[in-house]
Amino acid sequence: MTASYLSELLPHLAKGALVLTANKRLFRFLRSRFDQWMLEQGETVWSSPAIYSYEGWIDQVVTSLGEQWRVLSPQQAQCLWEQLVEASSRQLDLELLQVSRTAEKAAQAHRLLNEYEIELDEVCLTEDQQAFTLWRQQYRDLCAEHDWLDRSELATLIREAFACGQLDYPRQLFLVGFDQLSPGLVKLCALFADQGGACQELSLVSERDVVVRHYPATDSEDEIDKAALWTRNLLEQGAHSIGIVVPDLTTSRARIERSFLRQIDPCAMTRLEQDDSVFGLSLGGPLAEEGIIHAALQLLGLGRQLSLNEVSFLLRTPYLGGGSREADQRHLLDRRLRSWRQPGFSLTALKKTLEKNSDTGGIVAILAQLESFGQQGKQAPGEWAACFGEDLKALGWPGDRVLSSREYQALKVFQDKVLNGLAALDAVLPAITRGRALALLQQLARTLEFQVEAPPSPVQVVGLLESSGLEFEHLWVMGMSETALPAAPQPNPFVPYQLQRDHAMPHATAERELQFGEQVIARLRTAAAQVVFSYPRRSGDSPQRPSPLLPAATCDTAPQFSAPQDLLSLSRALGPALEILDDSQGPVLNDKLVEGGTTLLKDQAHCPFRAFVHHRLKCTQLDSPEAGISAMSRGDLVHLALEKIWQKLGRRTALEALSPEPRKQLIAQMVAEAIAEYFADGSLLAASLLQIEQERLVNLVGEWLECEEQRDDFVVLESEMEHVESLGPLKIRMKVDRIDQLADGQRVVIDYKTGSDIDARDFLSEPLIEPQLPIYAVADSENPADGVAFARVRQGECSFVGFMRNEAALGKVNDYAAYAGKHDLANPDWDQLLAFWKEQIAGLAGDFVAGRALVAPFDPKRSCNYCDLAGICRIQEYYGELEESE
Amino acid sequence: MSRIVDAEARRLALDGSRSFIVQAPAGSGKTELLIQRLLVLLNSAERPQQILAITFTNKAAAEMRQRLLEALVMARDEPKPEEAHKAVTWQLARAAFERHGEALLKNPAQLAIQTIDSFNAALVRKMPWLSRFGGVPQVREDASALYSKAVEQLMGQLDNQDQTGEALRTLLRHFDNRLGQVEQMLVGMLAKRDQWLRYLASEHGTSHQQLQENLEQFCALQLEALVRSFPPALADELLFCASYAARNCPDLEPLVALCLPLPSGYMALPLWQALAELLLTASGEVRKTVNKNNGFPAGNEGKAAKQRMLELLTGCGECRDFVTQLAAVRTMPGHFSSEQWQVLRAVLDLLPMLLVELWLVFRQQSKIDFSEIALKAGQALGRSDNPSDLLLRIDNDLQHILVDEFQDTSRLQYSLLNILTSGWLQGDGRTLFLVGDPMQSIYRFREAEVGLFLQSFGGDFGANGLKLTPLTLQCNFRSQQGIVDWVNRSFKEIFPPATDIDSGAVSLSRAHAVHDPLDGMACSFYPYSVQDDKAEARQVVEIIRETRIRDPQGTIAILVRGRTHLREILPLLRANCLSYQAQDIDQLGARPAALDLVALVRALLHRGDRLAWLAVLRAPWSGLALNDLHVLLAGHPRRSVPALLRDDKLRQGLSPAGQQRLQAVAAVLLNALDQRGRFPLRDLIERCWFALGAASCYDSEGLADAELVFALIEDLQQGGELEDLDQLEREVGRLFARADASADARLQIMTIHKSKGLEFDTVIIPGLGKTTGRSESPLLRWLEHPHCGLLLAPRAASGADKDPLYQLIGRLEQQKGRLEDGRLLYVATTRAIKRLHLLGHATANKAGEFIPAKGSLLEQLWPLVNVQFVPSEDPVAEPLQTVQARLKRLPLDWHPPVMSGVELPEQVVNTTASVHGDLDSGQLFSGWETPLYRHVGTLVHWQLEQLARRGCEAWTEQCPKLRQQRLKKILSGYGTPGSELSKGVEKATQAVERIVQSERGRWILAAHTDHQCELPISGVVDGQLVHAIIDRTFVADGICWIIDYKNSTPASNETLETFVQREAGRYRSQLYAYTRLRETQLPQIQVRAALYFPLADAWYEYADF
């Protein structure tokens, strides 16, 4: 298919004409067309034609002039601009939010002004433009000082070299695929023409017959899917040159790649091997997004203080020495660290903790390496590059897993382009800190396009600009909505707008964009024999119109689509294939003893399924860190402090005997001991937090002791006593906070509570959702307790809540019989309540042992709200079903 | 059809030379009016860009643009329509079209119809430096993560011995050392910083004195209102009774000073508080009687006084307004307590620090929130002396601004509009056109301030008093007369009688129906005398059924205030096969497909997340029974689940069916686990999910849910990982399932907020008796008062007494909230075209009186419907049912559907004759070595080319010093670290010297026959296409030589011999191809190929080609 402008161009190429293309892709396209043409003519060897991308040609010419070393690479130039912008930003009241974006725009403005050979005069500049003028002056001074050249000056340099005879004029020059000729190029052509050379810009618009179709898609997803199905249809018919043009390729790249893969090689969607797709578009993406590189950058960024997420990353990444070998142990270790609910760790403390662990030796070694990372001082970027390389090596990056070919390629690019790229900044940067070097490294890795090597594909997906000059058998142009073409103008803010308008600079005005749009459409319209233009009719929830520039359709029939072959569409058409069965019974617990705390029975009471999962299967969620001192720790501290105090005092009279000062001292001392003991392992908590907690606890405990002082005399019989209760094959291990003996000999079991959800009725519910105190109360059937009470230790709310056998035995705590009478309860007195408890506890234990695992929450609001299993038990769905079956 | 009563207002609004503010109630054809005005302005404007139309949402902007363009196209292509109002539009459009021609239609981007946010973004884009953004950063809709980060960083200074540390510690002390809560409070402050920022910025905006003054002024305002509400007729009596009581009761001492006129002003506060003491009981009701405690001792001499007092009380009792206000004044605080002030001071000290941290976070992440854009756009404009000059310079000479939905404008947006219009002069041709409906202001939670509309409606806009002509539209083109009448009647009761700017009270603006009434009831109310959601749901279904019979094609909407109000309704609709589209109703986080997917992600990312693994093994694609799970997991709490899955012995303990299930699933999972990092996370999960057969586990809604989660994963992933494991779950919890596009669009379900601007034939509003959420008690309450500035109050320390100022602000908030509730009901009910159905419950108190829940919409409606509530028999409480947990799973004999691929055509393979590194050697990373040798090689290579072209003299004749400098620069240009430059140059010089002096070197570089450098040549070798560039070739002694330069040097432990052999082998195929090409080209001449190693000065000739 030699069509249009090619038939004119190829013979000239054979005769040695110079062809400059707008981009590299077009260069490759033309070269391959030329090769094909040669082969068709039976040639086996020929001089490679003189086709170059304009940029590539400039580089070559400059090299042959021996001036290549003066040219600043784009990264170097960007780096210089950034430094200049940064320096003036530092003098601001508020530093610039995005230095590098600003530098980009400034560099772009500089380029524009150079290309158009415009000098700014000082008048009529906005503040932005004034700032820019200053940077530009500094930039030029720097260039002059070091003999550097900005790329935008090369066109002039080359022109002068031609003019003074350093270079030979080409006899014939063709320009292909330029949507707009830069002023430099225009002048160059004028020079050639002056010298009698033939210069010609080839028109890409041909007169041939083209079938144009429109496809209005529902939304952009539909648009991509349909393009994929259209492509599939063509491939099935044996087409071998299909083009897809996408205006916003960077944002939709991943979606396009996925959709095409799904339709054209549907089986690939269930394959997990990385290297064996038969079809790929290899559109590329930022190098930093490759797992292996991402890991490297993360690792280099670790400091002496690690957030929980960083620790977790370190323990879970496969790209670290031993990351595969020790994976299981490291992941379990992470689980353990999470259970401390700390938001972070210091490297040293972490290492100390992990040293005790025998099975994760690898990670300890790695932590030691991390500790030795050179943090201080300034060095040249190249020295940092070497240092980063060393660090990574020391950490065992990229891990002990065999690399896939993609990973290997990424690693090579990282070495060649990123680490080397950093070193190349030596020329323009002074010594810098590690942080700055790392930031530069990240920036390099983020801006670098990584494209995995792939066999050539019959389908090419290109952006709007890149598509220039390419020709296909079939072409689909996507995203042709009103907002895309003509685009809204985006003038450069650093160049006065009037200037941009006067010179019709790219993107300067709506008119300029319109002109550009019309040109693009005109060339796309004839870039293949069959062209489809599509646009989404909606974007989000907003309606969209087609671009007003769309060429009229020459054919009303819709494009041809294959039936979707991907798993998703096929499965959707078939519908779910599920069986439904009852499964709410686990195995009976027989021989083995299961040990558990009182939460076991509590869970069983709340919901048997929960008890089964938590205590039989031993599955609970990972813990999440809490800011400051966690609620749990605060509760524990109260327990600990009160335990210490009552150990000292033993009875109410002892408390009463203490005058205010010594009492205060006692409290302060015990609280301090409790805190010291509790956080003995060294925590990352700020000293002030602990200090304030100490003050708070002293107040709280003081208030609580006043509350206890009000009581009738009592003796503390036991405090924080371990108790084990056997219930069949079940052993319940629990700690009873306190047992008091009252003056009349009654015994009360007491549990300290610091939370807000305290309700005495929980002792009476069926199932019994507060079984802890009842278990103990009835443990000794000869000598049951005479009361159960929560000690509510809360600022301003200190009191006891519970039930007593007798009236007024413990402050305002209910006399059970009276309460039962008032509320008309089934168990009218204390003894019957004890019996009820016995029966409940036995029942709960029995159910647990029997493996009953019904999803039956005691009260969906209370039980399920803080339950970690809602995703598994499907409680929401299940209430929904209840409705349906009505 | 009745006539257009407001035709005059509509005509006036099209005067393109004047500024207007238009109240456009529901159904008044506001959009059409806006379009017409836009067309008028287009007709007069030089360039379309000079007109800015601001809409509330992107969707509204897109729709308005669409309608405008359609009007223009219609005017171009079609004849003038018959209908009057369409004809008006056509004519205006025709004129605009003729003015601007095709250019406008071809380039609609010139029409600046956009949201305020995107307008701000455009401003900021043009001021990268002035705005301090350096370009528009990514804007986060939900920026709470950024705020949290800033707060966290601030908290890092807790131990600092400076003001910041001290302030943080003060807060923690006051708030019970609850770091999390304090952090949350600060996060909340950051989210609303647009409201306090300018106070902080002004010199005394937040000083103790200023805040005290604010408070005093606020007291004074309250007292003024109180005085106004006092019935003047009772003034003398009050004076008498008060002074009488004051004489008899020391507590009422201040009342001695009472005189007429009744005092207002801050100083009068104690007086009024004493009066309240006198007149009101502790619970805030008017006293029924008085005694000596109140200053009216028993006994005869006091009898008359007491009698007068009782009459006074009765009189006061009749004036509800006065009583409520008096009760409010009783607890009104006059000043800040010292503890309160200490806490406030701490907060105020922290705010500037917090802003610093926030900016740092913005910088670190290059992300900001919408407020920041608005703030910076305003600041950048405001920094200029004359903003409109600046506008001109940034290429934006705005002539006309139109603002839609002006009632929902925030103060920040208002101030921006103010700046934009600040240079405008009356009658200079520039106009402002504000449209909205204060009755529909329902976005208080987004800082909408309805008072701004009310204030502007007075006729002045902004600081320099731009004159606006107020217009009110009255016609309702939407609803049938029955609905309009009902709305007029009801909202006369519901809306306050008078408009009040401060409290945002909006009174009713009556509508005139254009459509005639329909037969039958326009609005029906269904009372429930006890909360019975199921019964309401059944009624809703009933209404839908009946409506469908009467009006089969009509649209129906179920509107609710909160999503949770639908809990009973949705399942019932499904059960009755009523297909519906629900917008943002179903929380994604509660849907099975999403839950399973989240578990899969967690499991694959964390081997130790036992619960996630359990979920994955229990999910429908695996469906292991409890017994099997027990075998697998129970005995091994300390091993990771993947390790258990690999344990063959353990697996043999499973039931046979269980083994079979596990086999398939475990293979996929373990494989995926091994591939972590190699795919983008989304792809890894998606492939694993497909491989597990998950696509066959859900219906199409479930699959759509999964797609949403996948998209989210793609969004959150970084290099194949999630930064935070909990992040996905959190974000999924925030998303809603998408409306099922294939479902019946005639039945729509949405929140009232979403329904704004829409219309439906039938509207059903269930759950009116319900409230939303609980009232919160944040750590800090604050309020921006239009006249008094900022009022702030921290919550009292736990256990301490409630703080009166804190409670007062809470009450004010509540009051505003209640006013907005009324408007919300207005929005909901005015969506109806034909019928309206309202459902709600109230419960009876002990006395048998029905009382609607506080804060419910029913409370608003109460005066109109209370008579409909009659006690019913107690419903039988439905017992809570326990049902067997049911396991859904793929059956064992399930097979995936068969997919077919495509045969791809053979491609011609291009090769470039180059050599890859040892791709498959799999060597590990060995650090980074400086590429010095490579660069030296490149340099030498380039130098050789130069010498070959120009002759060796070019080297020898050059001044060594200059040469050195030059080489150094070139080498540095290649990216050689500075420290190695000298060494490199030395190496290169040595190499070149050696070549230039060696015989072979000179021979290579000599000007032989047909000598060329970098010869580009292409052709076919052994069936493969080759593109070659030959470093050096010439013909000498009848032999054509092909020489390729190689930069390598021997490894340290290698002899030159082995090195050369190794390299020769490596480049063999390359040189072979070159030789063949050259041979074909020069059939007469013998061709020989060699490698030349300039750095090692070695040579290898291929003798066997």
Ligand code: SF4
């Ligand atoms: S969420 Fe509710 S039903 Fe599900 S396991 Fe937990 S308690 Fe039971």
